[in-house]
Amino acid sequence: MSGVWGTVDVGNTSIHIGLFAAADSRPLPAPTVTFSAASHEPDFTSLEALLPSDSVAWHVVSVNRPGQAAFEAWLKANRPGDSCRILAHTDLPLQISVAAPQKVGMDRLAAAVGANAIRDPRRPAIIIDAGSAITVDMVAASGSFLGGAIVPGMRMAARALAGQTDLLPEITVDVGEVPTAIGTDTLAAMRSGLYYSAVGGVRELIARFTAELIGPSPQVIFAGGDAAKLAPQMRIECVTIDHLVLGGVAIAARAAKGSR
Ligand SMILES: Nc1ncnc2c1ncn2[C@@H]1O[C@H](COP(=O)(O)OP(=O)(O)O)[C@@H](O)[C@H]1O
Numbered sequence: 444m445s446g447v448w449g450t451v452d453v454g455n456t457s458i459h460i461g462l463f464a465a466a467d468s469r470p471l472p473a474p475t476v477t478f479s480a481a482s483h484e485p486d487f488t489s490l491e492a493l494l495p496s497d498s499v500a501w502h503v504v505s506v507n508r509p510g511q512a513a514f515e516a517w518l519k520a521n522r523p524g525d526s527c528r529i530l531a532h533t534d535l536p537l538q539i540s541v542a543a544p545q546k547v548g549m550d551r552l553a554a555a556v557g558a559n560a561i562r563d564p565r566r567p568a569i570i571i572d573a574g575s576a577i578t579v580d581m582v583a584a585s586g587s588f589l590g591g592a593i594v595p596g597m598r599m600a601a602r603a604l605a606g607q608t609d610l611l612p613e614i615t616v617d618v619g620e621v622p623t624a625i626g627t628d629t630l631a632a633m634r635s636g637l638y639y640s641a642v643g644g645v646r647e648l649i650a651r652f653t654a655e656l657i658g659p660s661p662q663v664i665f666a667g668g669d670a671a672k673l674a675p676q677m678r679i680e681c682v683t684i685d686h687l688v689l690g691g692v693a694i695a696a697r698a699a700k701g702s703r
Pocket residue numbers: 453454455456457458482573574575576596597598599666667668669
């Protein structure tokens with residue numbers, strides 16, 4: 444064994460991979476190496492060179508079965524000595540207070556594990572994972588996952604606009620410059636609508652989640668491909684942690700080893 448955890452987050456757009464030193468004892472460990480591939484027909488060619496020659500213990504959370512199958516097939520063909528564990532909710536050090544925990548996306552639950560490692564233990568947390576979909580989830584001050592909300596991500600919404608109209612093109616919501624709200628042509632109007640509806644939707648959900656709780660105000664934690672676009676518009680204190688999900692998976696790997 445190389446003393447390396449391989450962690451994998453198979454989302455609907457990207458497969459995110461991180462290597463962690465098994466000896467990393469920080470509350471939320473940070474990856475030493477990261478790699479990403481598209482979930483649809485992923486190319487892992489340049490992953491090989493990043494991996495140690497000794498065997499790696501892989502821990503996977505997945506919400507996209509074809510992407511997961513492609514990773515498992517690559518591992519079998521290229522890294523036959525490695526172990527691979529596809530995590531279920533029961534593998535996470537997390538209390539899940541919903542009726543059907545097995546139906547909750549493992550990326551949402553792994554993010555909650557990551558959030559629990561960094562939040563003030565007296566305060567609940569709201570986690571926004573802005574990827575293919577945007578999920579806004581709540582963990583109680585006790586650490587329990589309470590559930591949340593799921594909305595289309597910005598790219599998904601942009602594709603829906605283009606795909607279900609005759610005249611609208613597909614755009615990328617690239618906010619190098621924050622768009623003006625009053626769009627004066629089609630593209631500007633789409634850019635504004637896509638961006639500010641995502642911003643406003645997340646803000647409304649944060650406000651409503653906060654209002655449904657009693658006790659200290661929640662900490663707000665962003666992750667995912669569009670986190671950097673959304674977080675600056677929240678007008679409340681929030682942090683962005685790129686490795687929230689992978690760090691949560693590494694914590695699960697660490698907890699599983701400790702209990703064996
Ligand atoms: N270069 C890019 N390629 C794809 N998506 C991007 C890119 N830059 C930003 N995005 C945004 O990030 C989202 C994907 O984020 P990610 O966290 O990887 O998603 P997932 O976890 O669903 O796979 C896309 O839906 C899109 O809105």
